[in-house]
Amino acid sequence: MYLNKLIKYKQKNEEMNGGAVFPVDVGNIYNITRGEAELCKVLLENEVDIATVLPGKALSDNYLRCKAHKYGNLLLNNWLINRKTKIQEILDEFDYLYNMKKALSATTFNDLYKWTMLPVIRQYEILKGPITVTFGIDLREQSMRNALKNPDGVLVGLICDALKGLESRPFDRDVFAQVYAGPREQLLKKFPGTIDAICGPDGSPRTLVDKDGVKPYNTKYVRTAGDANKVTVEFYFDGSKQINEPNEKPGVHFIQATGPWHKVTWLETSMMQCVYEAKLRYDLLNNTEKIKEINEDGEEEVVEKQKIIPYYQWLHGALLRCAKSVAYSRLVQAEAKRMGKTMAPALFTGRRTGGYAFLLLQNLFFGDHFLQNRPPVAGGPFAVPNSLLLTNPDPNVTVSLGTSSVDSWVKLKQLNLPCLLPAGTHAHELSMVGSILYPQLDRNKYNVPLTQILGHYLYYELVWKFTGGPMAMLPDTLGSRAFMKAANLITVINKEGVRVPFIKVIQNGRQDSGTLDDFKRNMIEFNYLNQDGSPIVIAGMPNGMMASEIDTTDKLYEANIVGYNSFGAGGFFGDSVKVWGESVNSNSMAVKAVKVEYNADARAYNYSGLPYIEAVAGRVCGYPVKTGDPNTLLSVDLPSKLSLNRNLDNATIKLIRQYLIDVRSSALDPRLVDASGSVGNDIHLESFFKVDVGIIEEGLAQLGVTL
DSSP, rough: HHHHHHHHHHHHHHHHHHTTTTTHHHHHOOOHHHHHHHHHHHHHHHHHOOOOTTTTTTOOOHHHHHHHHHHHHHHHHHHHHHHHHHHHHHHBBBBBTTBBBBBOOOOTTBTTTHHHHHHHHHHHHHHHHHOEEEEEEEOHHHHHHHHHOTTTTTHHHHHHHHHHHHHHOOOEEEEEHHHHHHTTTTTTSTTTTHHHHHHHTTTTTOOOOTOOOOOOTTTOOOOGGTTSSSSSSEEEEEETTTOTTTTSSSOEEEEEEEEEHHHHHHHHHHHHHHHHHHHHHHHHHHHEEEEEEEEEEEEEEEEEEEOOOOOOHHHHHHHHHHHHHHHHHHHHHHHHHHOOOOEEEEESSSOSSSHHHHHHHHHHHHHHHHEEOOOGTTTTTBTTTTOOHHHHTTOOOOOEEEEBBBBHHHHHHHOOOOOOOOOOOOOOHHHHHHHHHHHHGSSSSSOOOOHHHHHHHHHHHIHHHHOOOOOOOTTTTSOOHHHHHHHHHEEEEOOTSOOOEEEOOOEEEEESSSSOOOOHHHHTTTSSSSSSOOOOOTTTEOOOEEOOOSSSSHHOOOOOTTTTTEEEEGGGTTGGGGGGGGGOOOOOEEEEEEEEEEOOOOSSSOTOOOTHHHHHTTTTEOOBBBBBOSSTTTOOOOOOOOOOOOSSHHHHHHHHHHHHHHHHHHSSOOSSOOOSOOOOOEEEEEGEETTTTOOOGSSSSGTTTTO
């Protein structure tokens, strides 16, 4: 039934376009010059070999887009035919509105990094005692903020219902058992009871949010002592707060989840996904189209009329966009291979996906169209079990690093269907929360954010040494230059037993903001890459760069040219309509840790100069921030996507912004110079911090940190 709707929509689309499976108004689609439009039109209509990049052809993003436009349709059409029975089997588990008939798992929209970061979270909790974290959604798109303020309250109602549904999602211990097998089986040995604490006792599972944990709309909830071990969610409007967008009236909607770190961390992506999907379904019900009509005066005019878009129509469009982006990725990978390079994608999906039905089909499509990456020493890439690539070999197949979606992997395996292996390391969450747990370390004479290194170091010791490479870094929390400067100052013992700057144990530098070229220049200037931009061998592996903010085809095209060897993308593979020329508002949002609380140590630390820290009556409360990298290399300006707690008063926000600018300013000079002008020596991380002890007071003097 559901598959037939997809097929019928595809056929209707073809009929509307004169038998073609896509519109051929190239200028409309690509917004390019007439000359290039004519070239691309000829290509669309006449070039037979759409699956490869021909040597000698003048490459451009638009050339590859044209190929991918045609190639992607072919991939999807063939896939819908070959997978007809299995797609129907998947969709039969959903109702007519494409909602799952049974309760979703608590971890349905979580990425693998939640499991791989968990040892670090638990170690921090051992060192600091109970840690309460609040995650808040940053609604970046003004159209969404406006829709929430609509007096009809429809979007508010949809989001309230979606948030309430989080109370009905049970944890599945089998998912944890499958993740913590093989190379990961040692990760929680040091932390007994962790799975029980998260999932609840065997046979009596916890839910993602505790019963009645989602508070009624417009309740600014104050947690009580009885909430200490629970997760609570609040959704309210504060008319006194300001987003600072021009021409926008004051008033901010807050959507926040609070609880013990090891429990509430699972809300980070799950909460955002349910809000994202609620907004998508709102948009489908409130879509408008422009049509020509004859008015009372007999003149033709363009008017807007409401048009409801069925979910199955959106689903087909998302699958088509996914197929075209897969096709484009293959073409870029083929060109990279021809140039003697690699360019492997990772499917970053879950938090901004339009629903579980699409998530499963998207992952199935990947399993049927990519080989699983595996190092040559381990036998090289392979087709995952039950992939169509085993029965329908494809000479143009390329490799993928894997998928972030653990639950899709588990579910598709249960259905005897293919899914790429889960992939992921850690996220900004570690750096942001860690900056509040040991803030005194950032009051050092070099004015570098040592807490950023600390979170990465704990991951290196507690995860990487068990699971192997690549050891990743996310350096842009407060700006990549600040991180890189700290990573050159601090030294650790590497795999070979040699003391090296921390930057020399990193194997994968992730670019997540700023420009692709500037990130590479930073990597060269701060000794991650050789001066010619070539990789350095770290623990037997050439280090590399991942472009993990790919959201358009031209950005992927550029990443390949600049020299990145992998990329991560989510909305690019289907959810984002802007990738393939559809002109609608983007439901841009992010979720970050915005508040961290814990009991202060018996020692009285000096937090002066850190405006994001409050310490009162034995309790520390801090407000993490994420700046990201600027759009020009040496700018210290704070980007528009600055993440911080908008509940803070304006005076505090101003002080925090100035602090961030000071940290970024001090990193303009790559030399390790302290406040007195002295060049810094290498500082042993173990001299001021030990994994099982925490801060070593005797080692703080060399950093200029005073208690």
